[in-house]
Amino acid sequence: MFLPISFLPVYQTRVWGGRGIASALGRSLPGTEPIGECWELVDRPEAQSVIAPGTSGLDGLTLREAIRGHSAAILGPGWDPERPFPILVKWLDCRERLSLQVHPPKPVAGRLGGQSKTENWFIAACEPGASIIVGLAPGVTSERFRAAIDSGDLEACVRRVAVHPGDSVLVESGTVHAIDAGNLILEVQENSDTTYRVYDWGRVGLDGKPRTLHVEESMQSIDFAVPPPTIVRAADQPGVLAQSPEFTLRRVPVARGGEVAFRAGEQCRILHVIRGAFEFGGPGLTARRGDNLLVPFETEGAFRATEDSLALITEDFSK
Helix, strand or coil: CCCCECEECEEEEEEEEECHHHHHHCCCCCCCCCEEEEEEECEECCEECEECCCCCCCCCCEHHHHHHHHHHHHHCCCCCCCCCCCEEEEEEEECCCCCEEECCCHHHHHHHCCCCCCEEEEEEEECCCCEEEEEECCCCCHHHHHHHHHHCCHHHHEEEEECCCCCEEEECCCCCEEECCCEEEEEEEECCCCCEEEECCCCECCCCCECCCCHHHHHHHCCCCCCCCCEECCCCCCEEEEECCCCEEEEEEECCCCEEEECCCCCCEEEEEEECEEEECCCCEEEECCCEEEECCCCCEEEEECCCEEEEEEECCCC
16 A cells, blocks of 8 residues: 655746745745746656655655556556656746736647646635636637737736635636736646747746747637636635546645545545645654645545645546
8 A cells, every 4th residue: 555645846947936935835945046836746758756755665756657667556457557647736936927828628739739738726825916817808709819919908808807815716728818926826737738828918038038929829729609717716615626527626624633534446636735734644644735645546544634724635537
């Protein structure tokens, strides 16, 4: 039986990032450049999570190596060991606004040589007045949107929504979106890194040059018929935050002394600690705010809250 598996973070420099992950999650960041993303769980050719010391005897293995050697134990019987882990988990520190962008739906992604990416944003913390952009303003057509790109007047074409800590939103492929400044977000997404930037607010990159835009790909990817997603507002009650063909995300508040139990043979899951702290099987394995642990298919046991805590659980992805 494997214990829950923790990983070393993979930090990503982004022009819109900052250094807030250090104080928010109690971490030591590399270098001095703006860190926009921390990839917590990733199995991609260009980036691999490495298993942290003290985890299930798999210390130092990449996630890919662990799946190749133990696919049935980690993801369940019948999982192809060469199939990538289907979920990518990130922390996002959005010190500045991100580009206006879209991820292609599956049929379009195949045609353009990319990958679809449905993602969920959980607002772990944000500054007063913070907002996100999700979807189009009422009545916006592809023709109006194209004209707004040419005139640089896209603000009127998109839907901006105020957010607060604890809010959550499922952003499906084909939805135009952006994250405004002042948000710390836990992102759970399909294993994809295909993003088409349609507009970047006149910004330049860290090299001082305008960043690449993908206008034609974006226009093919935006679904102009789909209504904007619904924001699940903050609450400390258990419940489903997001449900899609790719994954389900649940909110699980746990009072001090309470438990989040897992049974071997059900399914592989991911535990995200948003607030508080947990111990697994006694005082050995601990999980604190900001930690994201993979709970293998064969894992049996419970996380006990050592203080009032809030966890999210991602499941229904190992099909």
